[in-house]
Amino acid sequence: MADKKQQNTWFFKVGLVLTVFMVTIILIGQFWTPYDPSAQNAAEKALGPSLAHIMGTDYLGRDIFSRVMDGAGTTLFIAFFVVLLGSAAGILVGALTGYLGGIVDTVLMKICDSITAFPSILLAMIILKVLDRPGKWTVIWVLAILFIPSFARVSRTEYVRIKKQNYISLARLEGASPARIMALHILPNAFPVLLPAITIGFNNAVLAEASMSFLGVGVSATEASLGRMLSDAQNYLVTGLPWYALCVGGTIVLLILGFSLLAEGLQQRRK
Numbered sequence: 001m002a003d004k005k006q007q008n009t010w011f012f013k014v015g016l017v018l019t020v021f022m023v024t025i026i027l028i029g030q031f032w033t034p035y036d037p038s039a040q041n042a043a044e045k046a047l048g049p050s051l052a053h054i055m056g057t058d059y060l061g062r063d064i065f066s067r068v069m070d071g072a073g074t075t076l077f078i079a080f081f082v083v084l085l086g087s088a089a090g091i092l093v094g095a096l097t098g099y100l101g102g103i104v105d106t107v108l109m110k111i112c113d114s115i116t117a118f119p120s121i122l123l124a125m126i127i128l129k130v131l132d133r134p135g136k137w138t139v140i141w142v143l144a145i146l147f148i149p150s151f152a153r154v155s156r157t158e159y160v161r162i163k164k165q166n167y168i169s170l171a172r173l174e175g176a177s178p179a180r181i182m183a184l185h186i187l188p189n190a191f192p193v194l195l196p197a198i199t200i201g202f203n204n205a206v207l208a209e210a211s212m213s214f215l216g217v218g219v220s221a222t223e224a225s226l227g228r229m230l231s232d233a234q235n236y237l238v239t240g241l242p243w244y245a246l247c248v249g250g251t252i253v254l255l256i257l258g259f260s261l262l263a264e265g266l267q268q269r270r271k
Helices: 002-029 064-100 102-115 120-131 136-162 166-173 178-214 226-234 242-270
Strands: none
Touching (some): 064 136, 102 136, 120 136
């Protein structure tokens, strides 16, 4: 039992340190980078990793580390707003369905089931292709809508469970409105369960954005992101520039790994 608890603590600590480290580097990259991410230098193209360029340079002489810092900022920006909007709407839907039940529960959960009937990334790619309006906010709104059902189900389960507690019955007897009960009495007690789901949401949002941009249906060609950079790098994987794809792919892996370990640690600490 002690070993399991120690392992859970290890998940949380490593995930927290890795996530904070990656997010800090990315945030710094929005204000400062070692080189101009877009600056081309023909004299330094396709250089390997060195002290001057710790991730090397690409086929146009651009510093890869600076580009990763810049592109990761776009990916994290999208992931943040996808989770913010998706979780807010999903928790609201879960609160209404779980607390009110009846026809509200039936209708809203049927809508959620309809959204999840298709693979989310595939559905997002189809919608973005149909809209034909590439850009950060288009990706954010599409993904946020597709993320609503996952948050709604977790929220609904907690609201159904907590509304049966005695202190909720007491609040009703004292005349508290349903909105007050849902927001002030149930939500704070449901949040420990919702927090790991939100953390997993970051993980999924980063992966979804990177996947779509890699396939050319995410952010526009003028905006840097990890997925679009990885798509560019694959053309040079076996032609003398392997570190480009390895560094960009490694950044995605570390970012996802940090969120995954943090979510696992939060889930285990709750048990």
